Amino acid sequence: MNPKSLIIDDNPFIIDSLSDQIRQHHPEIEIIGNARSGREGLEKVRTLKPGLVFLDVEMPDMTGFDLLGQLREITFQTIFITSFSHYAIKAIRFNALDYLLKPIEEEELRQAIRRFYANLGKTANQEHIQQALDNLKTETPQEQKLFLQTQEGELRLPLKNIVSIEGERNYSYIHLANNTKKLSSKTLGHFEEILSDKGFFRCHRSFLVNGHYVQGLQGPGHFLLHNGNLAPISRRKKSEATAWFREYLADNEH
Template sequence: MRTIIVDDEKLSRSVLKLLLEKHCPAVNVVAVCADGISALEAIEKYQPDLVFLDVEMPGLNGFEVLQACKDASFSIIVTTSYDHYALDAIRHNALDYLLKPIIREDLVDAVDKAIMRKRQKEQSEGKADSLMEFLHQHLYPGERLALPSPEGLRMLLVKDILYCVADGESTCIHLINGAEPSLVCRSLKEVEGLLKNKGFFRVHHSYLINLNYMDRYIKGDGGDIIMTDGSCIPVSRQRKQEFMDRIEKL
């Protein structure tokens, strides 16, 4: 379990790291930080499962770090010498609260909670993937896609998909008839795999188009495709010849 320790006291950092190494074998400390700013940088870099966070630190204090990470998926265990911070820790959705000096038994219990939460999250994600696989294979075979979205699950008719655009680790799916685009929590590569052999072609590393809605091709270095809704989609130079070969087979 990837773990980050954040504490402005060098001794506290060293003691906690030693306790984790000795009594919590599931924990892998990937970074040790002395202030809130470096903590946020480490969180972005390592994408941890667990963060041990001190409260009183120079620059950003622990609760300001918590506020900056309020939508994060990792667990947070607050560590401090002052028990009056307990209520604030709960309000900021901390998983647990440890008073210094940290007692071994309390530390092990807190880490066990973090491990349990991580397992529950993985099981929940696995169930969602199983549901989508069932929908793909049994409920609407070859007709619909069931894709996770920020709001839950999005059901899309394949024939309504005009083109898809990469948006980081997500994909924005544009639909025919002026319908509002749908943002789904799947990479363009994953969406491309689901639409294999259904009339779609990856013309660019950021674009996947439905060839049935291609209006015309405009020559150029790579060229551009005008879709039936007027959208202009670039064709990369690397994919141009493969695209032209595919068009000839239509």
């Protein structure tokens, strides 16, 4: 049975362009409809029951996340569509969701479709979306959970369990509160991008620390962590690191 897809975007040009690309390069995917607002999209998701939804993140009447949050159950895979909005990209990357940047490039679409087929019959896409919705409802960043692909498989880690992240070339070691560590194929720059507004700080080219576990400054060039370990502070980051730590303490006083 051919996959049935629905396109939801408030920009008719994006709908037409994406529809043309799918018909030309992925004719096996049936386009069963489109919607130009979140409310119309919500109605069509419920009535048409697609297997794949291309969903705009930011629409005037509701966001794509708002739309998904109104569904009792998410039974389809979602590929988000977004402009280069810093907030939207960070939310999508933090929750390990699939997305396409506008204007949609043919190669990017091809890769997204390939991932869609790879996930057929699996619940990973829906689980990531549900976790994203849960994270958006969570007011305390430390209570949010991060999807992490490791050698052991995919893990879902609460941020409050991460003490620091240490970069090593194109890999990163995630140091946990229970004194274990996990190896990720993501770079330290990736983690800095998605965690910098959640209480984490890049204090050194190879270190990202969680403010929740920073006990204080140790000497001229280190943070003292709760487990007694030291995280280096680069010379050029010293004043910024001191200011960040003071601000973090002020924001998290109880």
